[in-house]
Amino acid sequence: MIVDILEIGDPLLRATSEDISVANLADYLGVFDNLVDTLSDAWWVGISAPQIGILKNIFVIRLKSTKNYGELASEEPQFIINPKIIASSQTKSLWREWCLSIPGSTPASWLKGKVPRHDWIEVEYIDEKWTLITRKIEWFEAIVFQHEFDHLRWILFLDRMTSLESLCTYEWFLKNR
Numbered sequence: 001m002i003v004d005i006l007e008i009g010d011p012l013l014r015a016t017s018e019d020i021s022v023a024n025l026a027d028y029l030g031v032f033d034n035l036v037d038t039l040s041d042a043w044w045v046g047i048s049a050p051q052i053g054i055l056k057n058i059f060v061i062r063l064k065s066t067k068n069y070g071e072l073a074s075e076e077p078q079f080i081i082n083p084k085i086i087a088s089s090q091t092k093s094l095w096r097e098w099c100l101s102i103p104g105s106t107p108a109s110w111l112k113g114k115v116p117r118h119d120w121i122e123v124e125y126i127d128e129k130w131t132l133i134t135r136k137i138e139w140f141e142a143i144v145f146q147h148e149f150d151h152l153r154w155i156l157f158l159d160r161m162t163s164l165e166s167l168c169t170y171e172w173f174l175k176n177r
Contacts, residue, residue: 002037003052005100008156013101017048017055017152019082022130028058032128035060036077044100046144048151051101057082059148063141079128083149086134087122095143097157098170108171115160117143 006013020028031054039047039062048059062077094114104110120138123145127133137145147157161167168176 001034003034005038005047005051005103006053008102008158010101012053012055013050013151013156014154015050015055016154017050017057019057025081025130028054028056029128031056031058032060032079036062039077046148047100048148050151050154057152059083059151061141061144061148063144080145080148081126081128081130083123083125083145083152085121085146085149086124087136088118089120091119092116093119094166096166096173097143097147099147099157101151102156102158104169108169110170111158112166112168112170112173113157113161113164114166115147115157116162117146117160121145 031049031052034052035047035049035058038052039045039060045063046059046061049056059080060077061080063075093116095117096112097115098110098112102111119142120136121142122134122136124132124134150156150160158167
């Protein structure tokens, strides 16, 4: 089911999420469906449970291969439960990000800004089959993971920007890149 996405200013976006346990995983299966449906409707690459008002450490990433991002490992949704970043590169790169929770009145008016992100991260999380996954990810997937991970800790990409000089609308970005 497609659900409403909370927008900047909603206090739930500034609340810290909690882990879920195997004992109550079944209670959240509908959340996974809602996240995937909402993500599909919005044609974005990631969405977290706090963005739909559920303060649990869950997010979904669905990467799509495009001319901008090249061939990616999978276009199937990845369910990320109780994630941890256990190691990261010392180097960071600036990436232009935007967010479903910081909308404009039209897609052209959505805000984008440059955010420093680790070039690679080693992560640990549980998938929807309750399998513990540990792996190193890099490039675009690492950026998306860090962005969604921040949502679980009440951080928006605007908070990570080192300068507001790069803040622009999506329309301006497309015309001036």
